[in-house]
Amino acid sequence: MSRIGKKPVAVPQGVTASVDGQTIKAKGPKGELSFVANDDVVVKFEDGAVSVNPRDDSKIARSKWGMSRTMVVNIFTGVKDGFEKRLEISGVGYRAAMQGKNLQLSLGFSHEVVYQVPEGITVAVPKPTEIVVTGIDKQQVGQVAAEIREYRSPEPYKGKGVKYAGEKIVRKEGKKK
CATH class of the missing domain: 3.90.930.12 (Ribosomal protein L6)
Incomplete structure (x- = not known):
């Protein structure tokens, strides 16, 4: 089971994020980025943080869980610091x-x-x-x-x-x- 995927991603100061279905958009001082998560994971935006969870308990869904969370972290870091x-x-x-x-x-x-x-x-x-x-x-x-x-x-x-x-x-x- 993914240890990285369990942690929700807090939205940094100066960055605005939105989740629309499987698309995560981030806008910050450096620019704007978006990421479309795989259909095997569920993306939610709640309490100023983005959480990623597997859709079911299959091996494919669990394998894409941690990577999807890391991609969200990368777009937040990119628009804030580069x-x-x-x-x-x-x-x-x-x-x-x-x-x-x-x-x-x-x-x-x-x-x-x-x-x-x-x-x-x-x-x-x-x-x-x-x-x-x-x-x-x-x-x-x-x-x-x-x-x-x-x-x-x-x-x-x-x-x-x-x-x-x-x-x-x-x-x-x-x-x-």
Whole structure:
């Protein structure tokens, strides 16, 4: 049984929430998000909190219970504070720069990689070796960060490439004579 799903989600200060059937809408200082819960769970809004419960005692309903509650928490956090992912670039000559609304990456290829930033996401480059991806949708922020990292993921011998901030790269030993 879900331990996370049992707890009701309190609506934070400065956020207005509404539940209409299976749709949960949240509006806050950063923007507006909505989430449509699966039909196997029941969503209720009472006493300034959103509670999620399984519709019946089937394994499918119970498996979607905790995830539905977590999605509600994520939309409340997103419209109130937003989400952020930091990426670090390491390698000689590897760097990033903003070119208008596009992210320009020099990653050791014969050409520059130009990444078009999707709507609703903000990308900042405080240093040439650091990229900050921010937005209100947690899934979209993570997807954009993963797509940028995918251009040149870190290699195990020297650790060169694009990695998440705080990510540990498992290093391999090189050839021996």
